Amino acid sequence: MKKNIAVLASLLIAFAMSGCKKYTDITPRGSQIVETAQDYYELVSYPNRAYLISNFQYLVDxxxxxxxxxxxxxxxxxTVHFSFDESVDRVSMIPSSNFYDRAYLYINRWNTIISSVDASKxxxxxxxxxxxEAKALRAxxxxxxxxxxxxxxxxATAATDGGVCIMDKYDLEAQPTKSTVAQVYxxxxxxxxxxxxYLQAQPVDPYHPSLAFAWALKAKIHLFKREIAQAKxxxxxxxxxxxxTFDLxxxxxxxxxxxxxxxxxxxxxEVLSYQYIQGYNETNFGFTWLISPELRALFGNNDARFNxxxxxxxxxxxxxxxNAAYYNVAYTRFFYPTVGLKTTEVYLMQAECLARENDLAGAMAVVNTLREKRILSGTIKLPIPATRKETMEIIINERRKEMVLGFNRFFDLKRLNTEPEYAKTIVRxxxxxxxxxxQKTYTLLPNSRLYVIPFPLNILKKNPNLTLNTDEKLPF
Structure with a gap:
């Protein structure tokens, strides 16, 4: 039966989805390939899920x-993103997107399980x-x-801001339109x-979502919506x-x-979910993807995460x-998570919630507990700042150092830029x-349209119902 599951998995991978209009080209095989509830349960485990961020990784500091x-x-x-060039309509520069295709391909997998498992033996x-588990991963x-x-x-605007297509079922004839940001959330x-x-505290392997993962994701959803009590x-x-917390x-x-x-x-x-940017070999890509002089300076000289x-x-x-730097440890020596959730992010979300509730002492206690496992010498425990804004700055910077190289800084800049108190103009x-x-100076304003990535060109051509969420022009 494991062979049959592998066949279905390979089919799901082989047939890339065609945008929101038609996101799968295979018919569910049902009992011909996957027969039992156990088979569907095993299908949830997908050890090599990856989300390549090459369309937007330079839109950060x-x-x-x-x-x-x-x-x-x-x-x-x-080069357009690195120079923060808003004069270019980027759609033709993104002919396709591995990130977009894979995310919907995985959603198709979860929908297959959700829609078919009840009829299994x-x-x-x-x-x-x-x-x-499939619903947690679909979320x-x-x-x-x-x-x-x-x-x-x-x-203030989520109910009218354009979002993405919601895929909630396996349907060959589905032609969904784009939902709003509020509807997607x-x-x-x-x-x-x-x-x-229905989830378990200890699943059979780390590629099945645990309760710790699900609650962490729930916290992140609430935090991004500024629902602080629920997030905490x-x-x-x-x-x-x-x-x-792994003691570095x-x-x-x-x-x-x-x-x-x-x-x-x-x-x-400390890893709650194993997803990757490019695959199991993960941060080997860091040999060519550099961190900025600003981030290097933020680490200082006594941070184990950098040294x-x-x-x-x-x-x-x-x-x-x-003064740039690159990640230099092979994945066979240390796995440093970049896009999956981990306990240290949960701690930093907790600290942010406490700071937003003006419990500055509580927030810094959480931050300093993490720093004890990260800072090698010098000032390990930071004093309690006088203001919420200063405390938030410390937490945000710890997030930058703890959650490097993935998409988290991009997400953080976007969400924090909606709040004048925490918005940042990036100057490069x-x-x-x-x-x-x-030598030139490049500037990325908090409200820049660049922060919204255009849907890939091949998807826009296949689905006329899918419209851009930016004011950029289509090349067709």
Whole structure:
């Protein structure tokens, strides 16, 4: 039967969806391939889910571009985003999107399970569990899509802001139209709330969503909606199931680090869900994706997250003198999660909720507990700031250092930019090393249209019902 499940899984992967208009080209095989509730439950486990962020990774203050990949290059989506160029209509520069295709392909997988498992043979409890896990993962994928292709959730405008297509069933004839941001979030919340009562604290493997993961996702949804009390309560529930933090200080000082004691996926106890940017080999992409001089300076000189994992001296991958850095530890030595949820993000969400409720002492207690596992020397416990804004700045910066290289900084900038108190104008001076071209200053305003990524061109052509969420023009 595992062979049959593998056949279905390979079919789901092989047939890329065709946008919102028609997102699958296969017919459910039902009992011909997957016969029992257990089979559907096993189908939930997908060890190599990946979300390539190459359409938008440079729209943040944490990422950097080697100068030879910018100077003299024909304009492309990377150079346009890195230079914050709003004069370009980007649609033709995004002919397709691995991120978009994979997210909806995974949603198609979850919909297959949700719509078919009840008719299968087997234990009713297993059916309920399989359906709940698929709903939790469907919520996760819709959350990613709406935060890339739409404006950040703003209570004042979410009901009218264009969102993404909601895929809630397996239907070959489905031709859904785009929902609003508010409708997408309502759907996501419904999925996660319906899933939680049936999930397990300890699933059979880490690729099945746990209760700790589901409550963490629920916390993130509420936080992004600025529903602070609900977000804080969900953080507490998640941490009641898994509150482990991997001690990088001890790992560095007494255990020899990754060269002596490898920590590979799925053996990192603070990781709540294993998804990747590109695959199981994950942060090896960091050899060519650089973190910015600003983020490097934010780490300082005594942070295990930087000292253990990043390199600043290899001229093959970075410009010496730019103060950029790249991740330099093979995935076979240490798995550093980038896009999946982990306990440390839950702690930082909890700290943010406390700060927003003006419990500054409580917020800093959470932050300092994390720093004890991250900072090697010097000032480990930070004092309590005088204001909420200062406290929030510390928490936001800890999020930048703890959740590097994935899409989390992009999401954070978008959501925080909806609040004047926390909005940031990014200013980038470039190049820093090359002296043959004029140095320029590039600016990304909090309300820039660049923060909303256009739907990929191939999808727009296939589905005329899908309209852009920006004011950019279609090239057809």
């Amino acid at each position: 944490d990422m950097w571009l080697k100068e030879s990949n910018f100077i003299g290059m024909t304009p492309n989506i990377n 087997g234990d009713e409890n297993i059916k309920a569990l399989a359906k709940a 996760f994928d819709h959350f990613l899509l709406v935060n890339v292709y739409a404006k950040a959730y703003n209570p 309502e759907f996501i919340q419904k999925d996660i709330d319906e899933a939680i009562p 309560a969900a953080c507490e529930k998640s941490l009641s199931y898994n509150n482990q 200080v001890k790992y560095t000082t007494t255990q020899g680090g990754p060269t002596v004691t490898p920590i590979i996926a799925p053996n990192n106890p 253990m994992f990043f390199n600043t001296t290899n001229a093959s991958f970075l410009d010496i003198g730019s 001076t470039y190049p820093l090393v090359n002296k043959t071209v004029p």
